[in-house]
Amino acid sequence: MSDETALQTVGLTKSYDGKEVVRDLSLEILPGDIYGFLGPNGAGKTTTIRMVLGLIRKDAGTVRIFGSDRPHESRRALGGIVETPALYPYLTGRDNLKVLGAYSGGVDDKVIDKTLETVRMTKRADELVKTYSLGMKQRMGIAQALMTDPKIMILDEPTNGLDPAGMREVRELIRELNTEHKLTVFVSSHLLGEVSQLCNRVGIIQNGELVAQGPVQELLSPEGAMEVKLEVDDVETATFVVEKLEWASSVGQAPTGEMLLRLTEDRCAELNQQLVESGVGVRALIPQRMTLEDFFIEVTGSTGEQIE
Amino acid sequence: MSDFTKLVQDEAVLLGHTVRAEWTKIWRRGFGRAGLVIAAAHGVLVFLVMFGIYAVGRWGPFKAQGAEEFDIFDGLQAGEWTLFSLFLPVMGIVLMAVIGELYGGEYAQRTYSLLMIRPVPRWKIFVSKFIAAYGYVLLVMLVATLIATVLGLAAFGGSREMGMGDPLLTGMAEPPGFGARLGQLCVTFLALAYTMLPILAITAMMAIITRSTALTVTYVIILMVIDGGVWLTFPWVTQALEYEIFEQIKPYTILASRLFWWEYFFNMEPMPLKELISESWKALLLALGYSAAAIGAAIAVFTVQDVE
Numbered sequence: 001m002s003d004e005t006a007l008q009t010v011g012l013t014k015s016y017d018g019k020e021v022v023r024d025l026s027l028e029i030l031p032g033d034i035y036g037f038l039g040p041n042g043a044g045k046t047t048t049i050r051m052v053l054g055l056i057r058k059d060a061g062t063v064r065i066f067g068s069d070r071p072h073e074s075r076r077a078l079g080g081i082v083e084t085p086a087l088y089p090y091l092t093g094r095d096n097l098k099v100l101g102a103y104s105g106g107v108d109d110k111v112i113d114k115t116l117e118t119v120r121m122t123k124r125a126d127e128l129v130k131t132y133s134l135g136m137k138q139r140m141g142i143a144q145a146l147m148t149d150p151k152i153m154i155l156d157e158p159t160n161g162l163d164p165a166g167m168r169e170v171r172e173l174i175r176e177l178n179t180e181h182k183l184t185v186f187v188s189s190h191l192l193g194e195v196s197q198l199c200n201r202v203g204i205i206q207n208g209e210l211v212a213q214g215p216v217q218e219l220l221s222p223e224g225a226m227e228v229k230l231e232v233d234d235v236e237t238a239t240f241v242v243e244k245l246e247w248a249s250s251v252g253q254a255p256t257g258e259m260l261l262r263l264t265e266d267r268c269a270e271l272n273q274q275l276v277e278s279g280v281g282v283r284a285l286i287p288q289r290m291t292l293e294d295f296f297i298e299v300t301g302s303t304g305e306q307i308e
Numbered sequence: 309m310s311d312f313t314k315l316v317q318d319e320a321v322l323l324g325h326t327v328r329a330e331w332t333k334i335w336r337r338g339f340g341r342a343g344l345v346i347a348a349a350h351g352v353l354v355f356l357v358m359f360g361i362y363a364v365g366r367w368g369p370f371k372a373q374g375a376e377e378f379d380i381f382d383g384l385q386a387g388e389w390t391l392f393s394l395f396l397p398v399m400g401i402v403l404m405a406v407i408g409e410l411y412g413g414e415y416a417q418r419t420y421s422l423l424m425i426r427p428v429p430r431w432k433i434f435v436s437k438f439i440a441a442y443g444y445v446l447l448v449m450l451v452a453t454l455i456a457t458v459l460g461l462a463a464f465g466g467s468r469e470m471g472m473g474d475p476l477l478t479g480m481a482e483p484p485g486f487g488a489r490l491g492q493l494c495v496t497f498l499a500l501a502y503t504m505l506p507i508l509a510i511t512a513m514m515a516i517i518t519r520s521t522a523l524t525v526t527y528v529i530i531l532m533v534i535d536g537g538v539w540l541t542f543p544w545v546t547q548a549l550e551y552e553i554f555e556q557i558k559p560y561t562i563l564a565s566r567l568f569w570w571e572y573f574f575n576m577e578p579m580p581l582k583e584l585i586s587e588s589w590k591a592l593l594l595a596l597g598y599s600a601a602a603i604g605a606a607i608a609v610f611t612v613q614d615v616e
Contacts, residue, residue, distance in 0.1 A: 053425045056614040076427040082616075086418035090336050102329035103426035103433070105322055148427060 005064065006031045006152050006184040007052070012061035014047055021047050022208045025061070029152070029186050029201070034178050036199030036216075037188040038296065044208040045188040046083060049156045052186075053080050065152065076104075080154030084161065085141025089130035093121055093140050096129055097147060104148045111147070118181070119143040119173060135166035142173060146181075153177055155187045159194060171198055196292040204299055212299045220290045221265075227251060228268060230259040231284035238280045245274065258284070322428070323436065330410070330440035339406045340444070346402050347448040351455030354390045359463055384489045386460025387453040391500045399448060400532075401525065403504070404511045407441045408524035411515035420615045430611045438512060438603065445504050453497060502595045503566040507532070509602035516606050516613075535561045562598055565591040 007029040014022040022044040029035040039045050050056040052063050054071050065074030087096045094112060101107030116122045119139040124132065129140065138158055145153055155174070159167040171194065177183045189195050195202060196216065203213040212219060232238045238259060242248055248263040248271060263271065268285060275282050334340050358381055414420045423433050466486045510531060514524040558564060568591040 050421075050614075050616065053421075055421050055424055055616060057612065075425065078425065080425055082421050086422070088333065088336075088417070088419055090338070091333070095332065095336065099329040099332055100422055100426065102325035103423055103428050105427075106325040144422060145425075 004031075005029060006033065006066060007186060008062075008064040009048070009052065010062045010064070012048060012051055012063070013059045014044075014051060014056070015059055020208055022051070022205075025205070025208070025210050027203050027210065027213065029184060031151075031184050032178070032182070033201050034174065034185045034187065034199045036195035036202040037186060037205065038192065038195055038202055038292075039188075039190065039205035040300070041190055043190075043205045045190075045205060046156055047208075048205070049080070049082060049154055049186075049188060053078065053082065053154060055082065076148055077151040078154060079145030079148050079150030079152070080156070081138075081141035081145055081158065082156045084134065085137055085144070087129045087137060087140055087144070090128065092126050092128055093132070093136075093143075094125040096140065097144060100144045101147045107147055115143045115146050118146065118176075120169075133166075134161050135163075135169060138162065138166070138170055139173065142170075142177075146177075150183065152184045152186060155185065157189055158187060159189070159191065167194065174198060192291075192293045192296055202292070204296060206300045212295070216292065220292065220295055225262055225264055226290070227288040228261045228263060228271070229254055229284070229286040229288055230261055230271075230282070231286075232259070232275065233281035233283065234279070235259065237278055238275055241274055241278045241280065242271075245271070258286075260288075322432070323439070326428070326432065326436035327439045327443075330437050331443065334406070334410065334440060334444055337409075339409070343402065343406060343444065343448045344451050347399065347452040348455050350399055351386075351390055351452040351457075352459065354452075354456045355386050355459040355463070358386055358389060358460065362464070381460065381464045382466060382489065383457055383459075383461025383464050384466075384486075384493045386464070387457035387493050388496050390452050390456040391449065391496045399452065400504075400507065401529065403445055403448065404507070404525045404528050405521060406444065407508055407511045408515045408521040408528075410437055410441055411512050412519055412521045412524050415519035416521075418616060424615055431607045434512070434516075434603075434607050434610050438508070441512070442505070442508060445508060446501060449497065449500060449504070453493075457493070499566070499591075502592055503562075506562050506565075506595050506598035506602060509599040509606070513602045513606035513609075516610050532562070536563050559590075560594065562595070565595040565598075 005028050007027070009025055009027045012022055012025040012027075013020065025044075025048060027035075027037075027048075037045055037048070047056070051058045051061075054075065062069050063071075063074075065077050068074045087093075088099065091099060094116070097112045097115065098107070101112065113122070116125045119142050121136065121139055121143060124136060129137065132140065142153070142155070142158070145155075153174075158174070159170050162170065174185055174187060175198065178185050187195070187198065199216060201213075201215050202219065204211050230238065239250065242250055242259075242261060245263075247267050248261050251260045251262045254260050261271070265287060268287065272282055272285055362381055414423070424430060466489075507528070511524060511528050514527045515521065518524055518527065568587055
């Protein structure tokens with residue numbers, strides 16, 4: 001598996017003052033993923049990202065970038081921002097990119113222009129960073145991460161502190177990086193709604209330990225099955241029809257009186273057809289999809305108050 | 309082109325980019341202008357002090373007999389005074405603050421994380437900063453010296469009979485004259501240039517350990533006072549207590565590498581050339597030894613420490 005992963009951590013562990021804040025963490029991010037790294041505040045997300053980026057030492061474990069665990073060799077493939085990007089406030093946006101690009105062996109002005117265009121900061125590029133809004137700083141943070149022409153972009157809480165419009169802009173930018181620039185994106189967040197809109201795979205961390213990991217769809221509907229709420233004019237006949245079906249089962253009755261069935265999403269149309277052919281009038285057939293929030297609460301035992 | 313030549317060339321190009329990046333930070337931060345203004349003011353101040361002494365001796369109420377001949381200064385001496393008398397106590401503190409901020413300020417601004425996720429090892433970041441900082445120190449020294457020298461030449465003219473020749477350059481064979489005095493000024497500049505090296509290195513080390521500019525300046529001043537104290541205070545202790553250890557320590561202080569030149573220039577009976585060369589090498593090696601130790605310790609801490 002390791003050769004196929006873009007980013008892999010194996011047994012990553014970190015303690016502060018004898019307290020383990022990240023424990024035996026093994027993540028697998030595949031090429032092309034937008035991987036959501038979820039967890040309540042203080043779960044160990046930022047510590048993990050800092051270890052992956054080499055900003056802090058790990059007590060144990062390995063970080064592999066495209067199979068390589070040699071930090072300097074693999075760091076060129078990584079770009080990232082940790083929390084609110086702290087750029088040099090006394091430099092312009094463009095000069096920030098030049099200064100940081102110098103540490104990547106120097107970058108051409110054309111590359112800087114293109115990067116500024118990607119993050120939609122061309123117009124304000126020659127103004128001092130201290131005049132930028134938080135959203136602009138986030139975009140410039142992403143721009144500086146793009147300077148090394150990375151294969152993997154690591155973003156720690158990229159929408160933190162942004163207003164809804166700013167959050168949307170950053171989300172669109174992340175999608176663009178993934179689809180148009182073919183970057184694998186590893187994004188940490190405690191905002192479940194944000195992750196569910198963006199990511200195809202997630203990992204959930206709680207108290208420094210990984211509690212779930214996988215494709216979002218697989219986590220939310222194991223084996224593709226889900227509950228469907230069925231509202232019909234003839235419950236008795238409908239029950240008879242459903243009992244004969246091998247791929248559907250009745251799981252009870254909703255508090256509002258509708259039938260609750262379990263089946264895979266692709267069978268919904270077929271179920272409707274069978275019922276209609278048996279003379280049952282179908283008033284509503286509503287898939288009851290599990291949300292990421294439901295899943296998060298299920299696996300972490302969280303009350304939901306810890307997350308937003 | 310051999311692999312080794314290419315490696316050296318690539319490293320030189322990278323170093324060029326990174327040193328220029330650090331130089332940009334120094335200037336855009338305002339340190340460049342501030343340093344030059346203070347250096348210029350320092351040069352003017354030294355000249356004014358000398359001119360005051362000259363004026364009092366020549367025209368003042370305590371005018372000596374034959375005061376028309378009161379020509380103890382020449383223009384080049386103004387430059388030497390700048391480097392010898394006041395540079396360390398006045399400009400030294402300014403430079404400590406700038407270097408402390410260059411290394412320590414990035415912790416406070418949280419910008420080290422931007423540098424450390426670049427594909428360069430941390431020791432190269434340290435070295436780039438050090439080279440840029442040392443270049444800045446040399447520039448400030450040069451500006452202060454040039455301004456005092458130009459003003460001195462305008463007021464006092466070229467060499468005087470009382471000006472000493474420079475045995476290191478002339479082998480005492482040449483009578484005192486403008487060429488010999490210019491040589492003496494150059495040697496004075498070089499002597500201060502290498503004396504600044506351990507102070508700069510210790511400042512960088514302190515900034516990395518304390519992560520604070522204020523603490524860095526405070527600790528370096530304390531260190532320098534202790535170092536100078538061996539010369540200023542401890543001789544009294546030695547005399548009073550008949551305890552001679554300080555006499556043995558004296559030649560190994562940082563100040564020793566500087567005071568040697570002081571003694572050399574102001575000793576009216578110059579030491580023999582062979583002894584002079586031997587002593588100057590000792591002074592140089594002492595300064596380089598302290599610098600290497602401080603730089604080594606700073607890099608050791610810098611490369612393993614957690615950034616945030």
